[in-house]
Amino acid sequence: MLRLNVNGQERTIDGVADDTPLLWVLRDELKLVGTKFGCGVAQCGACTVHLNGSPVRSCSIPASAVAGQKITTVEGLANGAVLSALQQAWIDQDVAQCGYCQAGQLMTATALLKQHPNPTDAQIDQVMTNYCRCGTYVRIRKAIHAAAAAGKGGAA
Amino acid sequence: MNTVMNPLQGIEAFAAFERALAEQLQTAVAQPLSRRSFMKISGGVGGGLVLALAVGLPDTAEAQGAPPAVPFAPGAYVRIAPDGKITLYSKNPEIGQGIKTAFGVILAEELDAAWADVTVEQSEINAAVYGGQFAGGSLSIPMNWDGLRQAGAGARAMLVAAAAKQWGVSESECTTSDSNVIHAASARKASYGSLATAAAAMPVPADPKALKLKDRKDYKLIGKRFTGVDNLPLVTGKPLFAIDVQLPGMLYATLVKCPAVGGKAVSANLDDIKKLPGVTDAFIVEGTPKPANTMATGVLPGVAIVGKSTWAVFSARKQLKVVWDESTASKDSWTQSVAKAKELSAKAQGDKVVKTVGDIDKALAAGKPVESYYQFSFVSHAQLEPQNTVAWFKGDSIELWAPTQLPANSLPLVAGIVGLKADKVKLNQMRVGGGFGRRLLNDFVADAAYVAKQVPNTPVKLMWTREDDMQHDAYRVGGFMAYKAMLDAQGKLTAFNGHMIGFEDPTSKAATTASDYGANEFPANYVDDYRASISRLPLATPCGPWRAPGSNTMSWVQQSFFHELAVAAKRDHVEFLLEVFGRKAGAAPQAGPPGLNADRAIGVIKLAAEKAGWGKPLPKGRHLGLAFFFSHQGHIAEIAEVSVDAKKKVTVHKMTVAADIGPVINLSGAENQVEGCIVDAMSTLALEVTMEGGAIQQTNFDKYQLRRMPNSPQVNVHFVTSNYTPTGLGEPAFPPAAPAICNAIYAATGTRIRTLPITKAGFTVA
Numbered sequence: 057m058l059r060l061n062v063n064g065q066e067r068t069i070d071g072v073a074d075d076t077p078l079l080w081v082l083r084d085e086l087k088l089v090g091t092k093f094g095c096g097v098a099q100c101g102a103c104t105v106h107l108n109g110s111p112v113r114s115c116s117i118p119a120s121a122v123a124g125q126k127i128t129t130v131e132g133l134a135n136g137a138v139l140s141a142l143q144q145a146w147i148d149q150d151v152a153q154c155g156y157c158q159a160g161q162l163m164t165a166t167a168l169l170k171q172h173p174n175p176t177d178a179q180i181d182q183v184m185t186n187y188c189r190c191g192t193y194v195r196i197r198k199a200i201h202a203a204a205a206a207g208k209g210g211a212a
Numbered sequence: 213m214n215t216v217m218n219p220l221q222g223i224e225a226f227a228a229f230e231r232a233l234a235e236q237l238q239t240a241v242a243q244p245l246s247r248r249s250f251m252k253i254s255g256g257v258g259g260g261l262v263l264a265l266a267v268g269l270p271d272t273a274e275a276q277g278a279p280p281a282v283p284f285a286p287g288a289y290v291r292i293a294p295d296g297k298i299t300l301y302s303k304n305p306e307i308g309q310g311i312k313t314a315f316g317v318i319l320a321e322e323l324d325a326a327w328a329d330v331t332v333e334q335s336e337i338n339a340a341v342y343g344g345q346f347a348g349g350s351l352s353i354p355m356n357w358d359g360l361r362q363a364g365a366g367a368r369a370m371l372v373a374a375a376a377k378q379w380g381v382s383e384s385e386c387t388t389s390d391s392n393v394i395h396a397a398s399a400r401k402a403s404y405g406s407l408a409t410a411a412a413a414m415p416v417p418a419d420p421k422a423l424k425l426k427d428r429k430d431y432k433l434i435g436k437r438f439t440g441v442d443n444l445p446l447v448t449g450k451p452l453f454a455i456d457v458q459l460p461g462m463l464y465a466t467l468v469k470c471p472a473v474g475g476k477a478v479s480a481n482l483d484d485i486k487k488l489p490g491v492t493d494a495f496i497v498e499g500t501p502k503p504a505n506t507m508a509t510g511v512l513p514g515v516a517i518v519g520k521s522t523w524a525v526f527s528a529r530k531q532l533k534v535v536w537d538e539s540t541a542s543k544d545s546w547t548q549s550v551a552k553a554k555e556l557s558a559k560a561q562g563d564k565v566v567k568t569v570g571d572i573d574k575a576l577a578a579g580k581p582v583e584s585y586y587q588f589s590f591v592s593h594a595q596l597e598p599q600n601t602v603a604w605f606k607g608d609s610i611e612l613w614a615p616t617q618l619p620a621n622s623l624p625l626v627a628g629i630v631g632l633k634a635d636k637v638k639l640n641q642m643r644v645g646g647g648f649g650r651r652l653l654n655d656f657v658a659d660a661a662y663v664a665k666q667v668p669n670t671p672v673k674l675m676w677t678r679e680d681d682m683q684h685d686a687y688r689v690g691g692f693m694a695y696k697a698m699l700d701a702q703g704k705l706t707a708f709n710g711h712m713i714g715f716e717d718p719t720s721k722a723a724t725t726a727s728d729y730g731a732n733e734f735p736a737n738y739v740d741d742y743r744a745s746i747s748r749l750p751l752a753t754p755c756g757p758w759r760a761p762g763s764n765t766m767s768w769v770q771q772s773f774f775h776e777l778a779v780a781a782k783r784d785h786v787e788f789l790l791e792v793f794g795r796k797a798g799a800a801p802q803a804g805p806p807g808l809n810a811d812r813a814i815g816v817i818k819l820a821a822e823k824a825g826w827g828k829p830l831p832k833g834r835h836l837g838l839a840f841f842f843s844h845q846g847h848i849a850e851i852a853e854v855s856v857d858a859k860k861k862v863t864v865h866k867m868t869v870a871a872d873i874g875p876v877i878n879l880s881g882a883e884n885q886v887e888g889c890i891v892d893a894m895s896t897l898a899l900e901v902t903m904e905g906g907a908i909q910q911t912n913f914d915k916y917q918l919r920r921m922p923n924s925p926q927v928n929v930h931f932v933t934s935n936y937t938p939t940g941l942g943e944p945a946f947p948p949a950a951p952a953i954c955n956a957i958y959a960a961t962g963t964r965i966r967t968l969p970i971t972k973a974g975f976t977v978a
Contacts, residue, residue: 090449
């Protein structure tokens with residue numbers, strides 16, 4: 057039996073092979089499908105979640121290796137109906153095109169603002185390594201700056 | 213700039229791809245919205261009456277003189293509930309082009325609804341109600357501009373009629389605003405919600421064309437900024453995509469295909485695979501016969517594995533051992549194609565002449581032509597949501613949830629595969645995690661239907677891995693272009709010869725998708741002596757539409773060469789291009805929607821030059837490059853401002869874009885599309901897919917590195933306000949970007965990029 061702490065809740069999952077990546081436990085077992093599959097080789101970042109507050113690529117981490125540790129997914133960013141400043145900025149700046157990568161982008165950006173509450177463009181470039189195939193990078197940058205200006209970039 | 217008849221609008225110039233698409237879509241597209249009629253659908257939702265209007269009945273019902281029957285249509289375009297909630301239905305797939313928001317804005321404008329009252333939902337897929345439903349060719353806006361406005365205006369007319377009747381006043385004395393009907397003379401006002409029940413009893417407008425549509429100057433919504441209608445569910449991780457669909461008892465499946473396209477699975481260690489944890493079944497897939505039409509698809513042969521989770525079937529693949537029969541598989545080799553094309557390019561005239569004007573051979577013999585030879589790579593779509601579909605075969609019917617750009621095409625495809633009639637196929641259109649043309653082909657839908665039939669009465673999610681996706685794409689076709697052109701003593705362009713080397717299917721000899729040379733490709737009608745011709749090499753590798761098909765590579769070769777000509781003529785590039793277009797300036801407008809229009813071209817070239825500071829001093833080390841291209845009804849000029857360092861690393865600091873696409877529907881969405889096109893073009897400049905022995909050599913993103921965040925350029929977009937019919941913007945801003953950047957690299961370094969990816973010449977994009 058696998059025990060995970062996801063978005064503040066203790067979850068137990070039966071019958072999962074030890075090598076199952078965290079991504080597939082979240083999606084197939086816990087039905088938390090906001091975290092996306094893109095490449096399976098930790099390149100694109102669509103699967104980004106937080107492990108103890110740091111962004112990780114969940115497609116390449118066995119769930120069994122993070123049992124009991126604190127995992128946050130995009131479903132855990134808002135505080136009930138209250139969006140985080142970044143989520144609100146993503147809506148206001150109209151960032152998304154297809155939107156498939158944006159959960160991963162938001163998770164990476166949330167961690168960035170925890171580390172650098174008012175990041176420079178260079179810091180954004182260094183941390184924001186996720187693919188956006190639609191090319192919304194211009195707006196992702198604007199939204200991060202907007203959320204930083206709102207002064208509360210992290211999870212609500 | 214190829215000329216193709218648009219079945220909807222008559223004279224039209226669209227890329228060759230649209231012809232193939234239109235053939236595929238014959239039944240859907242050939243039912244133009246012009247013969248629409250209104251119908252009323254009253255239905256109880258939450259007990260209350262609602263008003264709904266359906267527009268776009270099939271021609272057949274009218275042609276047969278049958279009274280329009282109310283089809284199964286829970287909603288057509290407009291639904292107004294007594295509580296004032298307005299639901300608008302977006303008929304076409306949302307693939308990131310922002311159509312769901314744009315369609316909502318168009319409907320709400322003519323309905324005169326307050327945007328805050330509006331919810332936009334994806335409509336059902338139903339050709340009988342909606343006609344053609346697809347996302348391709350940037351056609352959603354131009355094909356639905358009239359119909360959606362009429363649908364909104366028709367609903368508004370019924371609301372006005374209901375209010376006028378209640379008040380005992382003339383309809384002409386009533387106005388509307390913000391979801392209310394107003395009678396100013398008596399200071400009365402009624403909300404649309406309060407009128408919904410009464411409006412549903414009003415007669416439907418007899419002739420949609422007789423409805424008065426708003427003057428553009430009176431628009432309250434169209435042209436303003438709107439944030440995407442799905443932004444909230446997107447940022448909170450709600451299930452919107454097919455890959456997110458969860459059904460009770462659902463199984464998961466993967467289909468392993470031969471790395472060389474067309475190879476068949478002879479045998480596999482199926483008994484071993486079936487014993488693996490979580491695996492419920494494994495079997496050989498014979499596949500379906502290869503369709504003759506290059507745009508059609510089926511199921512490729514291989515081995516299917518079914519199991520209880522995605523990981524169970526993905527990890528089982530690692531143990532799979534397949535004996536492939538590659539006797540009929542692709543043997544394509546890019547290196548061999550490159551060598552053969554180079555040989556063919558020595559001839560000024562290719563195997564097939566598509567257009568000739570004057571005496572081009574005589575003109576070229578009269579002096580020393582400017583000559584150049586270009587080569588561009590195959591590339592992958594790399595849409596971020598890997599191919600997937602959930603399929604549930606129920607014996608006498610099948611239901612699917614799919615991320616397709618062309619849902620109508622999937623219905624007969626699936627029907628054929630599972631042995632049912634097309635009306636027994638129900639397809640749920642899901643938000644598409646990136647399209648770029650890839651999902652105009654429904655091969656992944658076919659895969660899911662095939663596997664689902666083997667696992668009846670159980671929903672199955674068929675998943676491709678990224679490796680499947682990259683090795684079994686319908687690639688942007690690579691190709692070659694040999695140009696020769698003559699300049700006179702004044703540096704004026706007098707003769708132009710293009711010999712394209714493209715590809716064709718080795719069996720059917722049909723041109724590979726987007727490997728075509730249009731008869732009216734610029735500058736066909738702008739020089740006295742002209743010839744366009746094409747030779748074709750055999751290609752088994754599947755290719756398909758890729759964002760601005762044909763145009764995205766034609767623009768690069770053509771607009772790079774035009775800069776070469778301006779340089780050879782020792783003339784300013786802007787001035788040189790303006791002179792060529794000037795030959796057709798002021799020409800009488802054509803009947804119907806226009807194709808390439810010299811005045812619109814001149815307008816955007818001048819605007820881009822002005823906004824980019826062309827001819828003015830630049831910061832040290834910065835250089836400009838210009839390109840113009842017409843595609844998908846968009847006239848767009850772009851100017852790249854770049855610097856290149858000593859290690860040939862190219863930084864694009866700024867892109868200035870001047871676009872004439874008719875009226876903009878949603879300014880935020882429009883700018884987003886342009887920004888995305890620029891980033892995509894920068895990414896694609898440095899990418900290639902290659903094949904040897906029939907197998908694609910790039911297998912995942914580690915070997916196909918898309919562009920990431922750093923050094924994203926500033927993109928300044930300037931829209932020309934013109935009175936033409938609006939066009940879509942998912943594609944036309946892409947083609948000019950790559951040649952503008954390459955022309956700027958030449959300005960910076962004196963090196964002409966004649967091969968893509970630009971890494972072949974040692975350049976990288978920062």
